[in-house]
Amino acid sequence: MSHTSTARPSGAPGPAMAAPAATVKPTLFNLGIPIMTLGDIAFLTVWCIISVFPLPAAGPLRYLCAAYVVGALFLYPRQMLPTLVRGALIFAIPVLAIISATWAPSANDAIRKGVLMAMTGMFAIYFASRLSARQLLFGYFIFEFGAGLMSLGHLGMFNGTAAGIFGQKNYLAIHMFILLTAGLVFLLDKHTHSLIRIAGAVALPISVLLILLSKSSTTIVLMGLATLAFLIQAFIWGPARRTPHLRSLIVIFAVLVVTILLIVVFGLMQVDAESTVLEAFGKDSTLTGRTYLWDEARRIMADHPMTGLGANGFWRPEVGAARSITTFFFYEDFTQFSFHNSYLELGVQLGYPGMYLAIILATWALGMAAWTWFRDQNLLNFFFFVMSAMVVLRTNTEADLGTDFSATLILLYIGAVRPGHKSKNDLPAPPPEPAPGPAYAAPARSPVYRPR
Secondary structure, three states: OOOOOOOOOOOOOOOOOOOOOOOOOOEHHHOOOEHHHHHHHHHHHHHHHHHHOOOOOHHHHHHHHHHHHHHHHHHOHHHHHHHHHHOHHHHHHHHHHHHHHHOOOOHHHHHHHHHHHHHHHHHHHHHHHHOOHHHHHHHHHHHHHHHHHHHHHOOOOEOOEOOHHHOOHHHHHHHHHHHHHHHHHHHHOOOOOHHHHHHHHHHHHHHHHHHHHHOOHHHHHHHHHHHHHHHHHHHHHOHHHHOOOHHHHHHHHHHHHHHHHHHHHHHHOOOOHHHHHHHHOOOOOOOOOHHHHHHHHHHHHHHOOOOOOOOOOOOOOOOHHHHHHHHHOOOOOOOOOOOOOHHHHHHHHHHHHHHHHHHHHHHHHHHHHHHHHHHOOOHHHHHHHHHHHHHHHHOOOOOHHHOOOOHHHHHHHHHHHOOOOOOHHHOOOOOOOOOOOOOOOOOOOOOOOOOO
16 A cells, blocks of 8 residues: 655745735934934924023913823823832922922912922923933934034123023033033944934034033033043943953952042142132132022021921012122122022022932932943943933032923933833834745655555
8 A cells, every 4th residue: 555745855945924024113314213203302302492492482382391291191101100100209399399388478489389390300201201212312412402503603702701592601511511421422322323423423522612611610520521431431331341340340440540649639739629620710719609699598598497488489579688699699680599509499498308308309310310320331321320410410509409491400300210221212223124035835746655
């Protein structure tokens, strides 16, 4: 008895299943930026413009944007609610500000202040939920690059310092520092598209020039430190991960070098660091009157230690102490001012509870950004860590933590609440896969006789 078989030899190709077509997300000019996220990137850039500059109708636009961000909680709950829970600490100071309406000079102003500060946190939660690290950086870069180019044409020199289109030298300096660091990331990151890397390289001389013209001593020092830090991250620290224990050796060597330098400079040479830095940048010992402001703030806090004067309770035209301070700084008419220190500013408004909440908030935000970088030590995470450190350092001389709708404060909050994992949108889009060819049909075979 016999039978026939149509079995093919092992390894011979057989009928192939049609492969599914590759799904490739469309990107903007092949720059690795998904087109579907362009709306949020544009929203971030527009928000920076209307929050920084007093443009016509900017006020209504801010409230319209705020209403959209609140509504986004219901549109994108799976994205935003986890971020909202992670950033719950952001809302501690706004809640305390609203509570202070019970003793503030104006309950309406106190409530409004608390709501606006809460909305500032909501913007950070929205952007951190909807955009990846690379997309966030791109949105800020577009705004800062445009502002830098416009500032070159409108330097607006005041007392020998440049203010650009910002009208104040410190604002120009801090925004050009953001442009500098964003440009460094794009230039040094090998995953960034070549066109964006070229734009990052063009942004560097613009930002450096404007920072130097602003004569902001703090930002000039930060510019040098940040540039060195990014170069170390890109060329030493990043590649060192491939060699076991090399990073530990680098840390030990750096600590040893810094210790030796400190012993030589402050131990043997007896250098007075404070006076040396102040003389180098032409500053006086009062830090342009800041020490006077800080003493006044401490005196007011001592009179109202637990409650403060309430949110928006001090810088008012009917408060004599506030008018005295503005007169001391040569303002003929009363103007909104600050104590140039976030912790003292909130201490005057909300007492010691407000001041300590601000300290906890700044420490938490910087720690979260540092932890995100520690878990994934790439250039994008390093950018948010550096920016968080810069904003926290700035809070000692500016009232950023007590402001609302501040682009730098939102950047600090974004660094704290962003998820931290590497998003698929942080890498360029993969090239489309080739279309599958026609299915292969096996050739007909003659029957094979196999004896039993």
